[in-house]
Amino acid sequence: MPEGHTLHRLARRQDADFAGRLVSVSSPQGRFADGAALVDGHRLTGVTAYGKHLFQHYDGGLVTHVHLGLYGKFTAGTGEPPEPRGALRMRIETADHDQPVRWTDLRGAITCEVLPDPDGPAAVVAKLGPDPLRRDPGAQDRAFERINRSRTSVGAQLMDQARLAGVGNVYRAEILFRHRISPFRPGRGVTADEWSELWPDLVTLMRAGVRSGRIVTTDPADRPAGRVRRDTAHYVYRRDGLPCRVCGTTISRDLMAGRNLFWCPSCQRD
CATH class of the missing domain: 1.10.8.50 (Helicase, Ruva Protein; domain 3)
Known part of the structure; x- marks a missing residue:
């Protein structure tokens, strides 16, 4: 199972690739179709991590919550994304084509959901212990x-x-x-x-x-x-x-x- 450093590293990369940009979100596999429809076409404002949890923040207060579990994995690239294959849970690609296209694919995660309200991340974090990678003096x-x-x-x-x-x-x-x-x-x-x-x-x-x-x-x-x-x-x-x-x-x-x-x-x- 990926440990916390992997999620924080992913958050940094995704924040650099997508923050501030309009994105298209889809679920070729279909399991995340309803959630993808909620955030599709929105601007991704930032990506954060806490412990083994990843949060993708969108304008309007929408947040996608991802937990990779044992087998979850993101892949990413620049330019035209490959043809969707296999159990591709979520694909994010930039939609403001005045800049280079970036994309990331998620497979195998145990959790991929749009949280019901802006306080959703706080509710997830409230169940967790302190994260050594967060700057928290206490x-x-x-x-x-x-x-x-x-x-x-x-x-x-x-x-x-x-x-x-x-x-x-x-x-x-x-x-x-x-x-x-x-x-x-x-x-x-x-x-x-x-x-x-x-x-x-x-x-x-x-x-x-x-x-x-x-x-x-x-x-x-x-x-x-x-x-x-x-x-x-x-x-x-x-x-x-x-x-x-x-x-x-x-x-x-x-x-x-x-x-x-x-x-x-x-x-x-x-």
Whole structure:
């Protein structure tokens, strides 16, 4: 499932491509036909993201809400878009042809809807925890309060979007390893001092992900010199059965919150 940095990166690109322009919106697949008809021909005024949710804002207060889920994906381009094929849920293309035509296609999303009123995004966000990628000075404290008041394991809570928005399986595994916290430790066992170091590190990693479009969590000292490859980008994620980059212990894998969990039993003791 795409993590929060992917949605913020998408929002930036779509805002640059479409904000301020009249657009044509269609649903070749048909599943979004009613929603497409509502926003077709309107001016797209901006695109924002919160956690794993994308909001496309139109004049008149209309907002399209997208959640990619496990398999959702946007593709985009300039010029005449390709012939629609397959389960193409939504196509947006610019309609003010005094500028180069831009388009984007959405497939596979679990949510693609026009929210019923301008307050719709606020209602979605109200159900979510703080987003490390939003500039919110109170986010660190609110996130800690939610996690620290529960006996549920911190590894499970980091995947709970109501506790923390935008963190997925990769960031969960990697941020806990970087701070030597066992994913099985109860949330109430995470100290304020530990959180005061973990949160800004998570913000830094996720912002780097927005810029580069990939997740790199290993420090230069813990990987070979040169270009970061897929097999050197992470400490524990999908490295089960391999030696820990720090201590050499075999990386373990288990199931937590419905997803594979990766950790080092030596570096991340309870």
